[in-house]
Amino acid sequence: xxxxxxxxSTLSVxxxxxxxxxxxxxxxxSNYFPWYKxxxxxxxxxxxxxxxxxxxxxxxxIAVTLNKTAKHFSLHITxxxxxDSAVYFCAANNQGGKLIFGQxxxxxxxx
Amino acid sequence: DTAVSQTPKYLVTQMGNDKSIKCEQNLGHDTMYWYxxxxxxxxxxxxxxxxxxxxxxxxxPNRFSPKSPDKAHLNLHINxxxxxDSAVYFCASSKSYEGQxxxxxxxTRLSIL
Numbered sequence: 001x002x003x004x005x006x007x008x009s010t011l012s013v014x015x016x017x018x019x020x021x022x023x024x025x026x027x028x029x030s031n032y033f034p035w036y037k038x039x040x041x042x043x044x045x046x047x048x049x050x051x052x053x054x055x056x057x058x059x060x061x062i063a064v065t066l067n068k069t070a071k072h073f074s075l076h077i078t079x080x081x082x083x084d085s086a087v088y089f090c091a092a093n094n095q096g097g098k099l100i101f102g103q104x105x106x107x108x109x110x111x
Numbered sequence: 112d113t114a115v116s117q118t119p120k121y122l123v124t125q126m127g128n129d130k131s132i133k134c135e136q137n138l139g140h141d142t143m144y145w146y147x148x149x150x151x152x153x154x155x156x157x158x159x160x161x162x163x164x165x166x167x168x169x170x171x172p173n174r175f176s177p178k179s180p181d182k183a184h185l186n187l188h189i190n191x192x193x194x195x196d197s198a199v200y201f202c203a204s205s206k207s208y209e210g211q212x213x214x215x216x217x218x219t220r221l222s223i224l
Contacts, residue, residue: 032211042217043215043217044154046212098167101153104152104154
């Protein structure tokens with residue numbers, strides 16, 4: 001069935017380092033891939049998204065890459081800061097409009 | 112000026128009770144959703160409405176009944192609450208149901224005693 005696998009489940013980096021979170025999806029019809037950041041006790045917030053007609057998208061320190069052939073997409077955060085610490089979720093849509101979320105990655109940025 | 116607002120923020124109640132959670136969006140979106148986030152943080156879609164019409168109905172016990180009186184509102188009624196219903200319930204909305212960013216409310220933390 002539809003599935004989105006996300007790795008790693010936890011990630012700890014030093015302030016200033018880069019962080020990479022990877023996701024794979026199973027539905028070849030998926031064409032929309034958002035990333036959400038959820039701080040403790042808060043709502044998920046969209047930070048960046050990419051559509052299947054684009055291979056890469058960048059917004060300041062955040063970038064997302066998509067490999068449709070391999071059904072992989074990744075989130076890259078450069079020059080990490082303590083305020084980047086949160087749980088990050090990837091997601092992919094299916095034909096019925098449903099968003100299937102990954103299991104989440106808890107990112108910890110140590111000062 | 113919250114875009115997606117849900118009430119109440121916290122709900123503590125006894126097993127067996129019936130409760131409702133309300134959601135309203137002022138973004139002019141056509142599609143609204145209910146998600147359940149369990150203790151392991153996993154976000155799972157429960158229901159989705161597009162222009163007041165149910166379009167997604169996941170494998171959810173029929174104790175959960177959504178209602179959309181108009182496209183700006185989506186409420187969730189839960190009958191005979193069970194311990195396993197304890198979770199954070201998020202409402203969300205999007206412009207349409209096809210590949211659009213979803214905006215989440217602040218969540219309702221439901222605790223069953």
